[in-house]
Amino acid sequence: MPKAALPYLPVPGALFAIAKPSGPPCMPMLDGIKPLINQSRLFNDPAGIEVSKQAVKKRRFKHRPGGVKIGQGGTLDPLADGVLIMGIGKATKLLQTHLDGPxxxxxxxxxxxxxxxxxxxxxxxxxxxxxxxxxxxxxxxxxxxxxxxxxxxxxxxxxxxxxxxxxxxxxxxxxxxxxxxxxxxxxxxxxxxxxxxxxxxxxxxxxxxxxxxxxxxxxxxxxxxxxxxxxxxxxxxxxxxxxxxxxxxxxxxxxxxxxxxxxxxxxxxxxxxxxxxxxxxxxxxxxxxxxxxxxxxxxxxGEYHCEEQPGDPGNCVPWSVFQKAIEEHHAGGTLPAASGEWVEWEEAILDKMKMVE
Incomplete structure (x- = not known):
């Protein structure tokens, strides 16, 4: 979905899938993504972004710094790889359907x-x-x-x-x-x-x-x-x-x-x-x-698929995109831009996500 198609910001809800590799447990993956989501103007308003930044500085995360909900539609064992469905904001209400589905x-x-x-x-x-x-x-x-x-x-x-x-x-x-x-x-x-x-x-x-x-x-x-x-x-x-x-x-x-x-x-x-x-x-x-x-x-x-080959994530976002952003975030580097440009992981989500209002 190109940026021009967004009717407004922040997006109220988004559903997409990550191509999880074998090795990392799901919960640390989600924990790494949360600060990115909370500090992105794609999903959070300016006030929420500031709350999230202050929480990160003070290490006071409580439940959801900045107030953006994030969840997954069926966890995978560390050994397992493949489709890991993510819901952000209002899209978290749709995750149970994916949990229960084939x-x-x-x-x-x-x-x-x-x-x-x-x-x-x-x-x-x-x-x-x-x-x-x-x-x-x-x-x-x-x-x-x-x-x-x-x-x-x-x-x-x-x-x-x-x-x-x-x-x-x-x-x-x-x-x-x-x-x-x-x-x-x-x-x-x-x-x-x-x-x-x-x-x-x-x-x-x-x-x-x-x-x-x-x-x-x-x-x-x-x-x-x-x-x-x-x-x-x-x-x-x-x-x-x-x-x-x-x-x-x-x-x-x-x-x-x-x-x-x-x-x-x-x-x-x-x-x-x-x-x-x-x-x-x-x-x-x-x-x-x-x-x-x-x-x-x-x-x-559901509608998401990926193959076992590392180079074929199907219609899922490769985990390497988020891993790079998380490492840069921890090093104090690239964060979502305040200008009209999107950083790499935001572009990847925009390309794959289904917006939920």
Whole structure:
């Protein structure tokens, strides 16, 4: 949207998307953007800009220095990259629609090990046999996960009940205050789009080069996790394939095979609230092995899309544009101009945003 098309300033609301890279957590990204937004005449009036500047100087931020609201339409794990929808001002009211709406992901999973976080950022809980698994077997179990399913988050996640993590109840021998509520989600489509054999452990070669995480869960924590699983299974309130796999989890073998196991890559279109990591974890169990996420990309959400390639942000604003502006801001450098010119990050938003009145 060119500057001439703006009916007035400041803009009452704007909706756009950032192409998030893998690595940074979402909340620090938002924290870095907020001072830019609050000190931009694109989104704030002169009085609000002055309030924001004074708050930054005095380190008194309170809730929103300068009064500009900013929010996101569905956070991404640090490991994940892709579409991160942003709402500013009146556009924050539209974010719930994006949170609840369908999203498309591509996830690469490494066979042979499950982790406490269900991704490569966690610690290895169990290694499992993988040499029997083929692409055809992966494709053969996917139908069990299509349609309306029930999911549980990673057992070793931050899921709490009455303020305490689930494993606390197992460790203390306490009964769960109430049954764990599974999350009902819909998997509209789920396809295996790639299969890669592992490259040799030593030397170069064809295939991927992903490895298991270096850290492992101590035996004491494994017992805690097993107790938590028994409590969940004992309640018997997880229907469908998730409940079946959870019940079978205690009987899965602990095996460490030689070599580098293969990866499989899936593309899925899912409803809001779907645990992608749990889906990969359960697929690993369904083929008699284990699996965890090593790459994750949100490639479509609403009208916004971007590809996995770093140079193709689609109709999203590249994060590098904001990263450069944040670094300059911290160094006391370039701020939004008071003249009729826009700085680079403002131009990037103007080019991609949908104005909301």
């Amino acid at each position: 999203k498309t992901y591509r996830a690469t999973a490494l066979l042979g090990a499950e982790t406490d976080s269900y991704d490569s950022e966690g610690r290895v809980v169990r290694t499992a046999p993988w040499k029997h698994v083929t692409r055809q077997q992966i494709e053969g179990v996917l139908d069990r996960f299509r349609g309306d399913i029930a999911q549980l988050p990673p057992i070793y996640s931050a899921l709490k009940m009455d303020g305490k993590p689930l494993y606390w109840y197992a460790r203390e021998g306490k009964k769960l205050p109430r049954p764990i509520e599974p999350r009902k989600v819909t998997v509209f489509s789920l396809e295996c789009i790639d299969w890669q054999e592992g490259a040799p452990i030593e030397g170069e070669g064809d295939g991927h080069h992903f490895n298991f995480p270096a850290n492992r869960v101590p035996d004491q924590d494994k017992e805690t996790m097993k107790a938590v699983r028994q409590l969940i299974v004992g309640e018997g309130n997880v229907p469908g394939v998730a409940g079946e796999l959870l019940s079978e989890a205690g009987d899965l073998p602990e095996v460490e095979e030689q070599g580098r196991p293969p990866t499989f890559k899936v593309e899925m279109r899912v409803s809001g609230g779907t645990y992608v990591r749990s889906l990969i974890h359960d697929i690993g169990h369904a083929v008699g092995s284990a699996a965890h996420v090593v790459t994750l990309s949100r490639i479509q959400q």
